[in-house]
Structures are given as structure tokens and as C-alpha cells.
Amino acid sequence: MTGSVALEMRPPLTGRPVYELAHVGKTYARNQVTALQDVSLVLNKGSFSAVIGSSGCGKSTLLKIMAGLIPPSTGRVVLQGEPVIGARRDIGMMFQQATLFPWRTALENVVLPIEIRDGRAAAMAARERARELFEVVGLKGFEDVYPGELSGGMAQRTSICRMLITEPAVLLLDEPFSALDELSRDFMNMELQRICTERDATAFLVTHSIPEAVILSDVVYVMKPRPGRIAEAVTIDLPRPRTLDMITTPKFGGLVDRIRGLLDREAFL
């Protein structure tokens, strides 16, 4: 796909490389499952990429390797010029579950990363910033509520704040909104876009939803299973900012069809 780069579009394909993965492979020692094979990709500053593929094709494995949670068996991962070996301060991560700790208020949950890294005093100092983030995600007034009293969407918004509090350069998102209903999900996706644009953050999203991948991304990586590898990188040259209206445009439909075609083909191979 060599679509013309529209003027409104951020320069994600031209920004400086932030993440570089070269020939990354992973074979789990425990069961000898080859989850990933020869994955190479470059994420540029400020770009939004999504990876899509059938269940078990190695998406989460890829994300964990990028986050430095597990080591790759082959290849290398470089983030901002430094190889990733272990957890990194410049990475923010989000999972399918909000994973808030019920003994901490929403605000205390949000400043937890600061508390872990720089101690209690720093966490206290970060509270003001956390309050601002609550406002950004529309949770003002819920700072002192315990997670048990938050709805699923509110909990995920809280976990967005927790991810953003450390001002990470890259966001790794493993199906962050798939537990939400469709309306909240659309809303959260637009919020995510806004936040990423505002901060010029580089984002990498794992998803099962083709429209979600297309509406958010500059590039969609389609993965094939057994062994997990990237089959194709589809460039999404829709103008930015993206709006939900775009879903009805023929161009959007064409891109969705194209990715669906790639996924379907893979299902029979």
C-alpha cells in the first residue's frame, strides 16, 4: 500500500525511530512452543501502530518482549538507542484488565509507579499531576474513591492515568479496552488518540478488532500464527485527527476488508 501521505497526517513514518526490533524470536523453554519468529519492525516517534492476529499467535509475547518482561530467544530490541534488557522507565503498559489495587484509592493507584520508583515523598509530590490526569480522562471527583466503586470504564481510565503519570515515551497496550462495551470502547479509543497526539507518544496496540486497529493506527501489523510472525504491514493513510465518522467512509471499509482478507487467508493456511 503506497497511499499518498496526506498533509494533515502526523509524520509517523518519518519521525525518528524510537523502537527497533530486529529478527526477534521467542521459543518458550517450558513447552518448546515457538511463539515468535523473526519479527522485525521499527516504530517511529509519535506513531500509532496496532498488531492484529488470531488468538495465540504471539501478540502478548511480542508485547512482553518489547516491555522487557521476558527475554527474546533470538534477535534484539532497542528502545531510544538502548537495548531493552529488563523493565524500563520510559515504557508505560496497559492490560485488558485495569488491575487496580483495591486497598488503594484511585489516586493512590495512579501514583503507585512513582512511589515504587522514587519513594513515598515523590508520590506525594506527584499527586497534583495525578489530579490533572484525572481531569484529562474525565474522572474528576473520583480521586479518593476505592476501585470497588468504579465502573469498568472508569477503572480503565484510572489505569490510563497510572500509565501516563511517569510520562513514558512509549505506550504498550494489550487489548486495553476489550473488556468494555462498544460505546465506551469507541469513546476510550478517541480519548487515547487525543492523549497520544497531545503528548506525541509512540503507541503500540494489541487488538482483536479490525476497525479499532484501523481507526487508531498509522500502521497495522497483521500476524500469522505457528510460529507467530508478521505477515504484512498495512499503512493506514486516513487523515488525522481520526473521527468515528470515518468508519462509514469507503476508504475505511476498503482497509478493513483488506486486513480481514489477510486474516482470513491466514486462518486456512
Next chain:
Amino acid sequence: MSTQQPVVAPTEGDTVWTEQISFIDRVPRSLSMLFVFAVFVILWQLATVSGLVSPIILPTPGETLQDLIFVGHNLITGGYMLPALWITIKEVIYGFALAIAIGFSLGVLVGETGFGERAIMPYLVAIDTMPKVAFAPLFIAWLGFGIASKVALAAFIATFPIVVGTAAGLHAADENARMLFKTMGASRLQTLVKMKLPHALPQIFTGLKIGAVGVMAGAITGEFLGGGKGFGELIRVAASQLDTPRVFSLILYLSLLGLALFVLVSFAQRRIVFWRKERVLADHE
């Protein structure tokens, strides 16, 4: 879109289908409990006055009540039974404190380290399957007839549920919570203190409650087998004199002590594990 459905107004005399609440759900809990108690006492009374059961085996409710009052009076006025009760209370408290200290430490060792899990846990499981009161003569031989042997037996019995609760609880945190702490670059100690232990608290408290019951059993068994001057000794003496009303009332007061300890642990649980609402006496509703 104004496709409003016509609303049928309920007219006078319409049968309204209301939700039925069963009789037992409408009766207050305390009343139902009182009812069971009353039936129990009546049956008891019938069994004794009818001569079905010999009064040496089973005293009448009246006799028991009389003795309850006597023992209660003796305790309140600082009679000879009070020091005995005090000794048993001390054994229970020391035993429980010891069990908490050892049980918690061992639980963390077993739950947190691979070595503990692989090398120590099998031994703990093996010892746990043994009938632990059988160790009583050993403790008495080692520690004598004083309070120490009872404390040791009580602690010995109560330690295991606390170890198991702590160790199992440390595995309660889900994969995401672990990954999250890893991405935040948390140290092992931080992960333990800020994530694993709070997650473990409900199970630790379950262990503590089982331990609270065990510690009472241990102290009294120790007193039965190892003499001394505790409440168990009073029971043993009363039983040997066939003074069954006394045995009954002493057991009742002892139960109150056990209940108090259990309720204390439950209240602590409600305060500390405030994010999970659990009832004090009923763990499952």
C-alpha cells in the same frame, strides 16, 4: 421516533403479581436462632425429667444454669476459678502470638522463595497431616508441666493453618498485577510488601481464624494431658468427680473465650481487609 407504546393503566381490582418472600426470610435471624435454642432446651429438659438419660450423664438445664451462675459469680468476684481462667487465657495468647510469628514467617518463606516452596513445603504438609495432639506428651517431656508445654502445643497446632494461608495467599495475585509491578521496576521487597502481601491478607486471615480455633484446642489438650492450674484442669477434676453440671458450665465459659478470640480476629480482618466485606461470624452468606 415517537412510537410510544400505549400504557395500560392498572384499574381497580387488578391482580398484581407481587414477589413472594418466604416465611423464614421474613423472620429476623436472631428470632430463628432463639427458636432453635428453645427447642434444644425443651428437648434437653424432656430427656432429663423423663428419666431417659441418667442425671450423672446429663444434668437438667436448670442445674446447668445454676452452675453457670455459680461459676460466673466465682469468676467475677475473683474466686479460685479466676486464676485458672487467667492461666488459660495466657496460654492462648502466648500460643497464638507465637503461632502468628512463626506461621507468618514460614508462610512468607514458603510462599515467596522457590527454595521454601520446593524444599520446605513438603515437610510442612507431611507434619500437617499428622494428628498434632499426639505430640503433647513430647512437649510435656521437654518443657515440663508448666505453662510452657501448653503454649508450645497450642502454637504448634495453630501454626500450620497460618503457614498455609500465608503461602497460598502470596500466590493469589494475578498475572497482570505481577507484570505491572515488573514494568514499574519494583524490587522483590516492594512487590512483596505493596502487592503480594495485601493480596494475601484475606487468606492469611482465614488461616488466623482456623488457628484461633486450634490454639484453644491445643491449650486445653495440653492442660488435660499435662496438668497445671488452668481451666482445663478444672474441667478434668470436675469430670473425675462426676460433677457434670460443672463440666458443662466450664465448657461453656471456655467456648466464650474461644468465641471472643475468633470474633477479635474477625474484627481485625474487617478493619484491615476493609475492601472485602466479610461478616464476623458467617464467612459465607
